[in-house]
Amino acid sequence: MTQMSKIERAATMHDIKISAKDVQVYYGENHAIKDVNVEIEDKTVTAFIGPSGCGKSTFLRCLNRMNDTIDICRIKGDILLDGEDIYDKRVDPVQLRAKVGMVFQKPNPFPKSIYDNVAYGPRIHGLARNKAELDEIVEKSLRRGAIWDEVKDRLDAPGTGLSGGQQQRLCIARAVATEPEVLLMDEPCSALDPIATAQVEELIDELRQNFSVVIVTHSMQQAARVSQKTAFFHLGNLVEFGETSQIFTNPVDPRTESYITGRIG
């Protein structure tokens, strides 16, 4: 009861950016997401937490229709972005993904130079009118990805030649370069050291001024630090969703409590 009123209060503070209703996801016979209802607000960081294999990545991938690329994946229910059903036939998934960007769980730089990796999105969407503007976008994005200082002297070097953590930050820079309205980040800090992690968290905080960010993380501290809302998934169910402070200090569901105190997971 208290939880509901809190969501309502938050909703009045910010507009609802994405709203998911009764979402079911199946991989063939495997029912991976069950009855998930969630509302993601604009200008807010929402954290998805939960044990491995509980469906966090799967649900995240529903939000920008990345699951379309998996043959066996079927999705039921409604997901609305700014009030429009993204699974509607008239919606072009390509344009949707330009609006809802994604950083993947595994770093996946293209086999191109660092510069071309970041410039990829802006070039496709025609965000830069000339080379100077493109250079500017690339530099800004790499700075936001907290990797500029490490790569500024070798922008022509292949992105695949970077270390795992550097590749992860390059992918973050690549995703923010297209200026998405919603950024979905699947464990963006899993391979980063504390310093880079702090920089990425700073970036997330900065992005929150204008956009909405959804972050999947296995670090309770990170979820507590960066997010305003937290969703706890367990075995494909959304167990609890609410204000981050409330979830971490006063969880309603006993499963949430045992997870954040380290007893299941």
Added chain:
Amino acid sequence: MSASWLLIILLALAGLGFLLGRNRALASVGGDLRKLHSLPNYYGFNVAMLAFVPAVLVLGLWAVAQPMVIDASASGVIPQTYYQDEGALNLIMSDVRRVAEGLDLAVAQGVLSASEATVLNTQTTDLRALLGGVGVALGSEVAPEVLAAAQKMRVMTATGNWIMTAIVLAAGLGGFLVAVRMTQATLRARNLVESGILILLIGAASIAILTTLGIVLSLIFNTINFFSLFPAGDFLFGTTWSPEGRGGSEHLGILPLLWGTIYISLVALVVAVPIGLFAAVYLSEYASRTTRGFAKPLLEVLAGIPTIVYGLFALTIVGPMLVSVFGADGLGWMQGTRSVMTAGLVMGVMLIPFVSSLSDDIINAVPQTMRDGSYGLGATQSETVRQVVLPAALPGIVGAILLAASRAIGETMIVVMGAGAAARLDLNPFAAMTTVTAKIVSQLTGDSDFASPEALVAFALGMTLFILTLGLNVLALYIVRKYREQYE
């Protein structure tokens, strides 16, 4: 005893050795497997290996060496006055071999008894008729010298076979006994078998390398031989090819052939590379699983069609079709059905599955996460293919194209049937031309002497082809390496 019987005996010995070695190893530890150094089968294989392999090697070497030794000593029987040169001696020796063979056959069929066969006389017996009766036809009457040499050959072969049997059996039994005596719990049978396998693999690899080396060396020597009879400059830079030149003026210039080869291959690649590549992109990126399931095997069926069938197709369908458009009744560019275009188009069709199935495998090997990254940034499917998938697959695709080029350069049948035999330097793609491979065939299928420049030129042509394809392969390797450095 014949070689095949020996082989069967050795196999039996090896089988027996396997059982014996295994049991002996087991018995030595009272059936407790854990006390053995290796699994029992290894002890068995070790005995079988030592019994079989050395003996078979001896058998193989003997079987190769014996005829050479016997030939050499039998030819000593023929008096020097009887022949002028090596060639004549070779002819006589082949007669000798036939007589020896015929006599053996006659004994085997009961026409002669074994003792009768050893005391034949050319004066008293009509050997030619006798051997003809057992199915060995001779070109002339048998001279006494030939009979003497044949008899010597028979005697030596008989003793040689006996000695061989004895030595091979001794080697087999020796290996068998040594291996059985070695077998005990502490013997590292596993390691011995392992090194046996290593030697086998090294042997296979060296046979592959040595034969290649042999082929290349024979090419080189015969090419040098050719250049000693024919000026290299005229061959490499000559613009006319007319081996049967009148009045001793002979032109063996390679340029028209090389031009034909390159022109036809180019037409073929222009057909095959875009179509093959697009087909591969469609199959791996766009096609549904079911479409792919039947389209890919269907395309690969094309690769299984023998090239002679493509040649027929070129001659009977593509050629006439082109003539009806570009021939005398149409644009007037084409004289006959045979042309660069005919052969090139058909060869291109032949290469499509080659390019597409190689490229398809390579495109499929590009990880899905790479495509996800591109889709995640809002790229369309064709943008993803063009800007991410194809660049990532480029080194492999270039390799596939160069392989296809090598095949196009080496293709013969389609050229003979589709492009004709006229060596010509011409830019018109509707003119008949020919290639290096087709000329190699025509130079060697006549009844020309193998020591003449007209025949030896085939080796020089072969050498040129070899260098050309080798160059292409080196280039392919270089490109693949270069991009790999950049991308991985």
